[in-house]
Amino acid sequence: MELAIICLAAFIASGLTLFSGFGLGTLLMPVVAVFFPLEVAVAMTAVVHLANNLFKLLLLGRGADARVLLRFGIPAVLFAWIGAALLVDLSLGDAAIEYSLLGHVLSTSVLNLILGSLVLLFIVLELLPAMGRLSFDSKYLPLGGVLSGFFGGLSGHQGAFRSMFLIKANLSKEAFIATGVLIAVLVDMTRLLVYGIDLFSERQEIDWVVVAVASLSAFIGALLGRRLLKKITLRSVQLLVSAMLALIAIGLIFGLI
DSSP states (O other), rough: OOHHHHHHHHHHHHHTTTTSSOHHHHHHHHHHTSSHHHHHHHHHHHHHHHHHHHHHHHHHHOOOOHHHIIIIIHHHHHHHHHHHHHHHHHHHHHHHEEEEEEEEEEEEEEEHHHHHHHHHHHHHHHHHHHHHHHOOOOOGGHHHHHHHHHHHHSSOOHHHHHHHHTTTTTOOHHHHHHHHHHHHHHHHHHHHHHHHHHHHHTTOOOHHHHHHHHHHHHHHHHHHHHHTTOOOOOOHHHHHHHHHHHHHHHHHHTTTT
C-alpha cells in the first residue's frame, strides 16, 4: 500500500511541478513522511528528486551559465552540506515532546516542528502573489545560493529561493532552466552524501525499491505533464495542493504523523 501511494504521489507531484508552482520535493516529502521516519523521508525524497533532476538535465541541461554556477552554485553546495548536517544532528538527538490534546497524550519532536513549519512557510511563499513577483538583483546571487542550499539540505525546499535570485541574472530561458537544474543536482548530490554517511551509519535503511519505482513514476509524470498540461498555472490546483500539504504539515507539527 505504501509503495502504491508514494509512487502515485511521485507521479502526480512530478506532473504538477510543471504548472502548479510547487517543486517535487515540496509535494512528495510530506507523503513519504507518513510511512517513514521524517529524516529518512527527506533522504528518500532527495534520491527521487536527484533522479528526476538528472532526467531533466539530460533533456534540458545544455547551456548552463558558468558565471551564475560559480556565484550561486558554490555557496549553495557549501550551505547544503551545513543544512543536511543539521538535519542529521536533529534526527539523532531528537527527544519526544509530549502534550495533551482533548484528554489524549500525544508527542511530537523538534525535527517535526521544524520541518512541518518549513512546509507551511513554503506554501505561503508559493501562494502569495507578491512572493511570485519578488526577485533580487544579480549581485545577491551568493546570498541566494546560501538560502537555497541551506534549506535544500535541511528539508529539500530549494526551488523557491533559487528562482527568486536566478530570475534577475539576465539569463535566456534555456540558460535559466539549465542552470537551475544543474544547481539542483549539485545540491541534491551534496545532501545525499551527508545523509548517506550519517543515516546509514545509524542503520536507518532507505527502501530502495520504493525509491526506484517512485523515481520511474516521477519520470512518467514529468513526460505526461509536459505533454498534456503545457506548463500552465492553475490557481485552483495550487490551492487544493496547498490545503493538502497544510494538513500534512500540521500533522507533522503536532505529532499526528
